[in-house]
Amino acid sequence: xxxxxxxxxxxxxxxxxxxxxxxxxxxxxxxxxxxxxxxxxxxxxxxxxxxxxxxxxxxxxxxxxxxxxxxxxxxxxxxxxxxxxxxxxxxxxxxxxxxxxxxxxxxxxxxxxxxxxxxxxxxxxxxxxxxxxxxxxxxxxxxxxxx
Numbered sequence: 001x002x003x004x005x006x007x008x009x010x011x012x013x014x015x016x017x018x019x020x021x022x023x024x025x026x027x028x029x030x031x032x033x034x035x036x037x038x039x040x041x042x043x044x045x046x047x048x049x050x051x052x053x054x055x056x057x058x059x060x061x062x063x064x065x066x067x068x069x070x071x072x073x074x075x076x077x078x079x080x081x082x083x084x085x086x087x088x089x090x091x092x093x094x095x096x097x098x099x100x101x102x103x104x105x106x107x108x109x110x111x112x113x114x115x116x117x118x119x120x121x122x123x124x125x126x127x128x129x130x131x132x133x134x135x136x137x138x139x140x141x142x143x144x145x146x147x
Contacts, residue, residue: 004023005022005023005024005065005069006022006023006052006065007020007021007022007023007050007054007055007065007068008021008022008023009021009027009050010048010049010050010055012045012046012047012048013029015031015033016031016032016033016038016042016045017029017030017031017032018030018032018048018055018068020050020055020068020072022069026072026114026116027117028068028069028071028072028075028076028114029075030068030071030072030075031075032045032063035063037061037062037063038057038061038063039057039059039060039061041059044057044058044059045057047059052065053065054066054067054068055068072114073111073114074111076108076114076115076120077108077109077110077111077115079120079123079135080105080108080109080115080119080120080123081109083123083126083127084109087126091105091106091109097122097126098119098122098123099122100119123135
């Protein structure tokens with residue numbers, strides 16, 4: 001992770017999700033349901049605070065900015081690969097649907113670059129067009145966490 005990338009916005013959402021905005025404009029919708037660092041109690045989870053070292057919870061627990069960035073890349077890539085394989089699409093077919101090059105798709109899938117929000121929304125749009133259920137938007141519980 002670049003030393004200059006910092007967390008600019010943070011929102012604890014329902015379903016043990018954090019919406020993290022980065023100084024370079026990238027946003028990650030992170031599922032932390034399986035992370036030991038995040039408090040198990042929903043009210044404690046909602047008290048997440050962003051700082052220069054990452055995200056802390058007053059009740060204890062820290063996820064560093066580097067860990068959050070890597071988790072964001074991994075979860076987005078897993079979502080893209082799962083979408084593509086779930087529709088039995090080749091990389092070339094997925095590229096044609098998403099309007100991106102083969103090279104960019106490979107880079108996204110191997111976590112070399114963050115996946116833009118427009119691509120992630122296109123996954124939902126494709127599913128909606130086929131009449132399939134789409135990934136629910138996070139429930140925005142409480143107020144945005146401090147950054």
